Amino acid sequence: MERILSKDEIAELLSAVKDGTLDAELESSDEDYSPEPRAVSSFSLVQSKGQATMRLANFDILLDGFARNLSFSLSNRLQRAVSVLRESISSMEYETLIHECSNHELYGILSLDPLKKNGLLIFDSSISFAQVEIMLGGVAEHSGDLPQRGMTTIETNILKEVIRESCLELNKAFSPIEGLESDLVRVESNPRLVTIVPADTEMMVAAFRVKINEISGLLRLVIPYSSLDPIREKLKSELGASGPGGQWRSHLAHEVEDMDVAVSAQLAQITLNVREILDLRVGDILQLDCSVDQPVSVMVEGKGKFSGLAGLRDGKKAVRVLERLHRRR
Numbered sequence: 001m002e003r004i005l006s007k008d009e010i011a012e013l014l015s016a017v018k019d020g021t022l023d024a025e026l027e028s029s030d031e032d033y034s035p036e037p038r039a040v041s042s043f044s045l046v047q048s049k050g051q052a053t054m055r056l057a058n059f060d061i062l063l064d065g066f067a068r069n070l071s072f073s074l075s076n077r078l079q080r081a082v083s084v085l086r087e088s089i090s091s092m093e094y095e096t097l098i099h100e101c102s103n104h105e106l107y108g109i110l111s112l113d114p115l116k117k118n119g120l121l122i123f124d125s126s127i128s129f130a131q132v133e134i135m136l137g138g139v140a141e142h143s144g145d146l147p148q149r150g151m152t153t154i155e156t157n158i159l160k161e162v163i164r165e166s167c168l169e170l171n172k173a174f175s176p177i178e179g180l181e182s183d184l185v186r187v188e189s190n191p192r193l194v195t196i197v198p199a200d201t202e203m204m205v206a207a208f209r210v211k212i213n214e215i216s217g218l219l220r221l222v223i224p225y226s227s228l229d230p231i232r233e234k235l236k237s238e239l240g241a242s243g244p245g246g247q248w249r250s251h252l253a254h255e256v257e258d259m260d261v262a263v264s265a266q267l268a269q270i271t272l273n274v275r276e277i278l279d280l281r282v283g284d285i286l287q288l289d290c291s292v293d294q295p296v297s298v299m300v301e302g303k304g305k306f307s308g309l310a311g312l313r314d315g316k317k318a319v320r321v322l323e324r325l326h327r328r329r
Contacts, residue, residue, distance in 0.1 A: 056204075056228055058235045060089060062173050063206050066221070069169035070208075077165065078134045080212055084219070087207045095199035097222065101191035103150045108163040109185040109196060110170075112227060115178075118185060118196040120222035121163055125151075127210045127217035132158050134212070150189050160187055170221075177234040197224050204228060265296045265308060265319045295322060 005013070067084045074082040101107075104125035112119050129147060132155045133139070151159075167182040174180035188194050197203075206221040268290040296319060298306035308319040 056232060056235055059204075059228070060086070062177075062235075063089065063208075063221070066170055066173035067208055069172050070166055070219075073165050073169050074131075074162070074210075074212075077162065078131065078212065080134060083209075083211045085209050087209045087218070090205045090207070091202055091225070092205060093199065094197050094201045094203050094224075097203055097205060098191050098194065103190055104148070105189070105191070106151055106156065106159060107188045107191060107194045108160075108166075109188065109194065110163075110167060110182050111185050112223065113181045113183075115180070115223075115227040115230065117224045117227045119182070119224070119227070120194065120196065120220070121166055122218075122220040122222065123159070124217040124219070126215055127212060127219065128159060129155075130212045130215045130217070131162060156187050156189060160184060163187065178231050201226070261301050264299045265310060266299055266304075267294065267296045267310065297325070 063086050067086050071082055071084040074080075074084070101122065102125075106123040106125075106128045108121040108123070110119045110121060125148070128151060132151075135158060163184050167184060170182050171180045202225045204223050204225055208219045208221070210217055210219050268288040270286060270288060293309075295307045296310050297304040298308045298319060298321060304325050306321045306325060307323050308321045310317065310319055312318065
């Protein structure tokens with residue numbers, strides 16, 4: 001703690017300065033002292049870098065739902081086993097994203113009503129060409145079979161319906177929290193022609209690994225963080241609801257009721273060894289130890305759920321359900 005001068009000491013000090021016995025310019029105790037230079041960092045008053053690490057609670061649930069929906073949709077359209085799995089969720093400026101893109105990718109610009117601004121669906125070249133090849137009757141078993149070039153106008157137009165169908169699956173995934181009505185605005189193959197937001201806008205980039213046969217590639221869903229701000233609280237409250245009356249739970253129950261399942265009627269079954277199966281020829285008769293009037297088992301996804309009676313209705317084979325089969329405990 002510094003010493004405080006008394007009134008008399010202050011008077012003596014002033015008198016000595018006035019008489020010239022004390023220099024008014026006090027010598028520094030360290031003449032060579034100079035402050036060390038400090039690094040200067042820039043700070044933007046208009047751009048918030050905090051959004052770069054922004055995390056939306058439960059948003060991964062919506063993305064996983066979109067991946068599942070898209071898997072079913074693409075499998076039905078291509079008549080192939082297609083898997084879509086979420087690989088990552090990252091954040092980057094729009095300018096950085098575009099610089100990482102190439103002319104071999106396909107860019108679907110999406111409207112995201114009622115959310116503000118547009119989004120992007122980016123298909124890399126491998127899955128783009130694989131889908132075109134399959135839809136035109138080709139095989140597309142290996143990535144080496146695919147061309148290494150940009151897409152033509154005809155190929156781009158073929159994939160427009162795939163992107164529109166992807167929008168429907170995205171709307172379905174968002175339905176528990178928001179009535180999203182996304183739709184395709186236009187398709188581009190040159191990233192320099194894709195301008196949906198200012199260059200410094202922070203974007204949410206969700207990457208999905210798409211596998212078609214032995215061909216694997218990335219699909220990226222890109223949405224501005226500012227567009228997702230209005231649903232932040234809904235993500236917490238709706239998807240986070242764990243009670244029996246939660247909207248997410250009721251949505252799942254509704255979706256399960258609309259699922260398609262395979263139903264078959266089984267009259268009887270027999271057991272054959274491998275030799276007997278190899279010896280089967282056209283015209284051979286397999287003896288079933290049952291009567292034609294015996295009730296059949298109505299199978300749901302391979303499991304017996306009902307018993308029924310086989311017959312004809314309007315000239316077609318039909319089964320009348322007799323009773324529900326109770327599961328053994």
